Amino acid sequence: MDTATFSEQEIEQLRAGTRGTAVRVHFNNAGTSLPPDVVVDTMIRYLQEEASYGGYETEARYKEQLENTYTLIGRLINAGRDEVAITENASIAWAMALYGIDFKEGDVILTSEYEYVTNLLGFLNVQKTSGVRVTVIPNDEYGNFSLQALEEAISPQTRLIAVTQIPSGGGGVIPVVEIGKIARKNNILYLVDASQSIGQIPVDVQAIGCDMLSVNGRKFLRAPRGTGFLYVRKEIQDKLRVLFMDGFTAQLTSRDEYQIRNDGRRFELYEKNRALNLGLGQAIEYALNIGLDRIWQRVQQLSGSMRRQLSAIGGVNVHDSGDVQCGIVTFSIEGIDSYTVKERLAEKQINVSIAAASSTPIYMNKHHLTSVVRASIHYYNTEDEIKLLCDALASMI
Ligand SMILES: Cc1ncc(COP(=O)(O)O)c(C=O)c1O
Numbered sequence: 001m002d003t004a005t006f007s008e009q010e011i012e013q014l015r016a017g018t019r020g021t022a023v024r025v026h027f028n029n030a031g032t033s034l035p036p037d038v039v040v041d042t043m044i045r046y047l048q049e050e051a052s053y054g055g056y057e058t059e060a061r062y063k064e065q066l067e068n069t070y071t072l073i074g075r076l077i078n079a080g081r082d083e084v085a086i087t088e089n090a091s092i093a094w095a096m097a098l099y100g101i102d103f104k105e106g107d108v109i110l111t112s113e114y115e116y117v118t119n120l121l122g123f124l125n126v127q128k129t130s131g132v133r134v135t136v137i138p139n140d141e142y143g144n145f146s147l148q149a150l151e152e153a154i155s156p157q158t159r160l161i162a163v164t165q166i167p168s169g170g171g172g173v174i175p176v177v178e179i180g181k182i183a184r185k186n187n188i189l190y191l192v193d194a195s196q197s198i199g200q201i202p203v204d205v206q207a208i209g210c211d212m213l214s215v216n217g218r219k220f221l222r223a224p225r226g227t228g229f230l231y232v233r234k235e236i237q238d239k240l241r242v243l244f245m246d247g248f249t250a251q252l253t254s255r256d257e258y259q260i261r262n263d264g265r266r267f268e269l270y271e272k273n274r275a276l277n278l279g280l281g282q283a284i285e286y287a288l289n290i291g292l293d294r295i296w297q298r299v300q301q302l303s304g305s306m307r308r309q310l311s312a313i314g315g316v317n318v319h320d321s322g323d324v325q326c327g328i329v330t331f332s333i334e335g336i337d338s339y340t341v342k343e344r345l346a347e348k349q350i351n352v353s354i355a356a357a358s359s360t361p362i363y364m365n366k367h368h369l370t371s372v373v374r375a376s377i378h379y380y381n382t383e384d385e386i387k388l389l390c391d392a393l394a395s396m397i
Pocket residue numbers: 088089090091092116118164166167168193195196215216228
């Protein structure tokens with residue numbers, strides 16, 4: 001494990017290779033990170049070649065690099081390249097997993113209060129169509145996911161444990177490895193939404209022990225918008241229904257029969273944006289070269305520092321809870337609406353976003369948070385930028 005800290009020179013180099021850092025302070029990495037220049041330039045070059053040579057012809061020229069994206073995804077999450085489908089976002093990846101399960105009436109899904117709105121909608125959908133029941137495991141009084149409550153909630157009817165590792169609207173982290181042990185012990189399907197964790201935390205599907213994992217590229221992975229992927233463990237693939245098929249996913253073997261392909265790509269369709277696929281691969285390679293352990297260490301250091309400095313400003317309330325906290329820092333300012341805070345920071349070229357209760361409703365409603373400011377940190381951010389943010393906030397109060 002490489003835990004060496006980043007030198008100032010390395011951070012300068014990484015920032016020099018990220019054109020956006022020259023013009024603004026970007027603390028919206030939980031929305032979309034600034035992509036490395038090499039990712040953007042690779043995609044522009046590819047699109048230009050498509051325009052000159054033709055789309056299919058360019059694809060043939062880049063066959064190896066395009067294929068390599070699957071290998072890189074496999075390396076990123078410690079999976080086989082045959083366990084991966086490339087998608088255009090996390091929602092479709094997650095949906096392909098959830099709706100592929102042959103739920104029966106009375107089956108129970110266990111989830112956490114950090115669950116993302118799209119996933120809650122998905123649960124309601126299968127509740128209405130299949131008679132499934134959904135139980136939310138509440139966090140304990142310290143804001144930690146309760147493994148004990150999870151164990152107690154498991155029954156013979158429990159069909160699926162589905163959790164979001166890091167919520168959209170808070171800095172806590174769900175203990176996905178420990179949950180995985182419980183899922184395995186009880187032989188329950190396990191689906192993890194790693195949209196906010198991939199790229200800031202090492203995500204290892206073998207260590208997590210999940211059957212399915214959904215991801216998007218644009219957040220901490222620093223890949224382009226419109227990218228994502230789904231992991232489905234090889235042994236599970238045949239047990240999930242394939243929702244959509246084309247000639248890439250399956251073959252007609254007779255007029256009445258078809259054969260679905262024998263790898264993770266059965267969960268994707270043929271037509272997709274090849275430039276984005278290449279950009280996704282490039283972003284993964286970039287993250288792997290830096291090292292996910294090192295990234296996670298720096299993200300924790302910087303976000304810890306930001307939380308301490310914010311808490312020291314009178315009138316600022318930091319809302320994150322739980323023993324393990326990540327690069328998402330949420331706070332509010334007494335007497336100033338969070339949307340106004342965001343606008344005033346934007347005037348100073350500081351990007352933050354708003355975490356609204358509509359995205360993480362169970363957790364945020366429980367804590368009476370309607371909308372909070374979300375400042376999400378990546379490794380390319382600096383202490384100087386944190387100071388700029390804190391000074392700007394102090395001047396508003
Ligand atoms: C935790 C979480 N899950 C899922 C999603 C959905 O991702 P996408 O918009 O790529 O479908 C998001 C998006 O913000 C998210 O924060």
